[in-house]
Amino acid sequence: MTTSEVANKLVELCRQGKIDEVLETLFADNAQSIEANDMMGPRVVEGLQAIKAKSAAFQADVEEFHGAKISDPIVAANSFALTWTLDATFKGRGRMSMEEVCVYQVKDGKVILEQFFY
Template sequence: MTATSISQTLITLLRNQEFLKAYQDLFSEDAESIDPINPTPGPIKGLAKLIELEKQFLAKAKIRAITISEAIHSEAYFSIRLFMQFDINGKESSINELCVYKVNAGKIISQQFFIS
């Protein structure tokens, strides 16, 4: 898959709140993530760890709304804007982030989030 086709599939899955499927279908086994709200310093490495952390988030969050922009592409990279409103541990919250992905050999190998 190309970065363009991966971005289109990712956007569809995220808009449908199929977050785990996005990881399972589109990410490399050795993918890494840089997330400023991760409690552990440094990148998160490995698909299994990314899925585990996503499951933990989904277990405690109730998503009320999600908006995903169309992608902007530059060769092996693409970015999207994600805005999500959710309840977590009974409290309303939201996140507004720029997500940057790198694709290699038909899979996402890295993601980095910039949060405002």
Template sequence: MTIQQIADRLVELSRNRQSTQAYRELFAQNASSHEMPGVPDGTVSGLENLIAKSEAFDQMHREIHELTVTEPLVYQHFFTVGMGIDVTKSDGTRSQEHEICVYQVKDGKIVDERFVYSMPG
């Protein structure tokens, strides 16, 4: 797959709320994930750990009201998408979150993902 095809497929799977499928299909075994600095356990490595992190994130939500994913922007070995979610969390609070997601591709697989968003406070 080309980087554009990988980016398009990630967007498709994300919009359909199929994050585990996206990890299994598009990510390298040794891929890493990075949240904003200061987030506890914000860096995770290894495909199974990325899947576990994603599934834990999903379990924190009671209801997803809206999920938006932009079209990807591809440049060299990277692509980025914007993601937004309007969600009611398990504790009953509702919030809207927005982030820029940057992915690095090597040898036809995503090897690194980084999330950029505003930190509370």
């Protein structure tokens, strides 16, 4: 898959709420995930299994989703970026609206890096 194809598929699946499918089909086994801070768990996570565990922990921390909006991707060479706005109630933290820029790097048709800025 090209970077553009990966980007469009990621956005399509995320808009459908299929985060597990995104990780399973679009991420490399040695992918890395970098958060802006420690608010969502470990700042740096390496390897697909660790990223899946981080995602599962995030989802388990959500009491209720109120809405989300994901922009179309902006693609350049082997990278793409998008914005993601999330409105959710978190266990012990109440309702929060979050807006972030998500940047992805692709190699050999798979995401090898995701980094979040919020």
